[in-house]
Amino acid sequence: MALSRKDIIQILWLVAKIAVIVLLSNTGHALFVYQNF
Amino acid sequence: MLFQSAAASVGGLSLNSFEFLLISAAAIIISCVVSHQPVRNCALLLLSLAFFAGFAFDPASIAVLGCFLAVSYWIGLLRKQYGARFTMELQLVVIAGLWIFLFLARDPKLLGGANPFHYLPIHIIGISYMVFRSISYLMEVEFIGKPSFLRFCLYVMFFPALLAGPIERYRTFEGQLASPVFDSKAVMPALHRIANGMIKKFVLADNLAVFGIFSFDNAAEMSGPMLWVGALSQLGLIYLDFSGYCDIVIGTASLMGFRLVENFNRPFDSTTIQEFWNRWHISLSTLVRDYIFTPINIIVIKKAPRRIQFALISLVYFGSMILIGLWHGVTWGFLAFGTIHGGALVASQLHRKYVGVGAKGPVSWPVIYLRRILVYAFVSTTLILWLKSYSEWGAIYGKMLGLQLWH
Numbered sequence: 393m394a395l396s397r398k399d400i401i402q403i404l405w406l407v408a409k410i411a412v413i414v415l416l417s418n419t420g421h422a423l424f425v426y427q428n429f
Numbered sequence: 430m431l432f433q434s435a436a437a438s439v440g441g442l443s444l445n446s447f448e449f450l451l452i453s454a455a456a457i458i459i460s461c462v463v464s465h466q467p468v469r470n471c472a473l474l475l476l477s478l479a480f481f482a483g484f485a486f487d488p489a490s491i492a493v494l495g496c497f498l499a500v501s502y503w504i505g506l507l508r509k510q511y512g513a514r515f516t517m518e519l520q521l522v523v524i525a526g527l528w529i530f531l532f533l534a535r536d537p538k539l540l541g542g543a544n545p546f547h548y549l550p551i552h553i554i555g556i557s558y559m560v561f562r563s564i565s566y567l568m569e570v571e572f573i574g575k576p577s578f579l580r581f582c583l584y585v586m587f588f589p590a591l592l593a594g595p596i597e598r599y600r601t602f603e604g605q606l607a608s609p610v611f612d613s614k615a616v617m618p619a620l621h622r623i624a625n626g627m628i629k630k631f632v633l634a635d636n637l638a639v640f641g642i643f644s645f646d647n648a649a650e651m652s653g654p655m656l657w658v659g660a661l662s663q664l665g666l667i668y669l670d671f672s673g674y675c676d677i678v679i680g681t682a683s684l685m686g687f688r689l690v691e692n693f694n695r696p697f698d699s700t701t702i703q704e705f706w707n708r709w710h711i712s713l714s715t716l717v718r719d720y721i722f723t724p725i726n727i728i729v730i731k732k733a734p735r736r737i738q739f740a741l742i743s744l745v746y747f748g749s750m751i752l753i754g755l756w757h758g759v760t761w762g763f764l765a766f767g768t769i770h771g772g773a774l775v776a777s778q779l780h781r782k783y784v785g786v787g788a789k790g791p792v793s794w795p796v797i798y799l800r801r802i803l804v805y806a807f808v809s810t811t812l813i814l815w816l817k818s819y820s821e822w823g824a825i826y827g828k829m830l831g832l833q834l835w836h
Contacts, residue, residue: 402617409624417631 444592444630444677448483452476452588453681460609460685470583470606473685480588484554493534493551494559501527501563502581505570512571517724524564524720528752531560532759539759555591557756561716566599568720573600580606589678589685593671595692595712602687609686619683626676634670637662645816648825656829663816664809668696671710700792700800702773705808706750713753722749743778747771761819769811 395403456476463469504523508515532539535557537550553559562585570576584602637643643662645651651659675692682689690712699705706714722745729741747768754767792800813825 399617402621406617406620406624409621409628413624413627413632416636417627 444627444674449480452480453684456588457681457684461611466607467579470579473588474579474583474586477583477586477588477591480591481554481586485552487552489549490551490553493546493549494553497530497534497559497563498578498582498585501567501585502576502578505567505576505581508567509570509576515571517728520568521721521724523567527560527564528756531557532755536759555593558591558594558596559585561596561713561756562599564720565596565716569599573603587682589681590689593674594710595675595678595690596716597690597712601690605687610688611686615683619680622676622680622683626673626678626680629669629673629676631673634666634673637666637669645813645825648817648821651828653828653831656825660810660813660825660829661806662809663812664805667812668693697805698801699804700797701777702770702804702807703777705804706770706774713756717749717753721752722746739782743775746774746778750774757815762814762817765819765822766811766814769814770808773807 456473459469459472459476463472533544534546534551534553537544537546541547566581566584580603583606584597584599587597587602590597643659643666645656645659648656648659672693679689679691692710692712694708694711696705696708699708725745726742729738729745733741748771750771751764751767754763754765754770757763810829814822817825
């Protein structure tokens with residue numbers, strides 16, 4: 393199955409997002425959601 | 430602490446942890462590969478239990494959770510057996526019982542020695558959502574085929590939505606358990622949704638939340654304008670956090686072949702407080718509407734004299750918001766938040782009844798934007814009631830209004 397140009401852009405865009413997450417995530421200060429709800 | 434991370438306090442698994450990634454990957458593979466439904470359900474339940482065990486693994490909590498699941502399922506069997514004889518009033522009694530269990534189990538200090546959990550403190554992560562899923566099961570069990578304890582447990586403990594929803598309806602979930610929908614075209618959107626959610630939650634919300642201005646850590650030393658900035662940021666922060674979490678959950682479930690209900694529908698477009706609650710945490714507000722508000726209203730309409738019906742329905746509106754507030758926790762903050770928003774909803778109803786909607790023709794766009802800003806500001810500033818203890822409310826709000834009330 394050949395990837396279209398749109399597919400490649402989608403994959404690159406996803407990789408960029410993952411890079412942002414890996415570089416800038418803050419794992420130590422989850423304030424809101426993880427309450428004892 | 431109200432806004433302390435439970436993940437941090439009980440050593441739980443974060444949605445960006447390696448363990449969650451591993452459990453999700455296993456669940457996706459099992460959902461795709463295993464076609465025999467009972468085996469697939471069993472495997473997914475085991476993975477959900479593994480995720481749950483990452484938060485608490487003490488025998489007391491596990492025993493109470495087991496009893497809660499068994500009793501809820503048993504009540505469901507009774508409901509299925511007795512059908513129409515399980516009246517609306519009885520439904521409300523069962524719901525009230527489950528709420529009382531929730532309040533007592535979640536807060537061992539509540540009622541002191543009269544609370545059985547005072548002597549046996551437990552920690553069941555996501556218990557509020559489990560109780561609501563049980564309520565959904567009990568309301569819908571009459572309309573399903575043969576009940577199954579395995580499917581019920583998987584529904585209540587489905588790991589992607591275990592911590593904070595969304596709260597799927599039982600029949601919808603059961604239908605998807607029978608035949609998960611796999612679509613190769615949905616993979617890339619699901620991955621993007623997970624990535625968007627992680628950026629919202631772990632990059633934006635969590636990083637912004639460390640600043641004192643947003644968490645009111647040093648409210649006594651903050652100036653009035655800075656308090657306003659902090660107060661007006663709260664709703665945006667919670668939106669980033671909660672909708673980010675929901676994006677991760679919905680995207681992960683989508684890769685497993687499940688289509689979970691959406692929890693947000695552009696809440697900042699709301700021009701009234703009623704509209705806001707129809708667009709925010711939708712799965713919770715619709716459940717309260719369908720299982721508590723509507724049944725009580727039906728009883729009111731059937732049994733109460735017509736002249737007091739509007740007053741009673743407004744009272745039910747008011748009470749529903751207080752219940753939603755207390756559902757988050759039995760504290761003065763949640764009670765005050767529910768009371769204020771219940772009052773705002775009643776005021777909205779009165780306005781609708783006596784002034785009417787759209788009586789003066791279409792509303793111009795500046796008015797629409799002004800209303801949006803006012804609704805946002807109202808909700809955001811009232812979130813201080815959640816963040817800070819009641820002894821600090823007067824001082825914070827006073828300082829925001831230019832009054833010096835710090836002791």
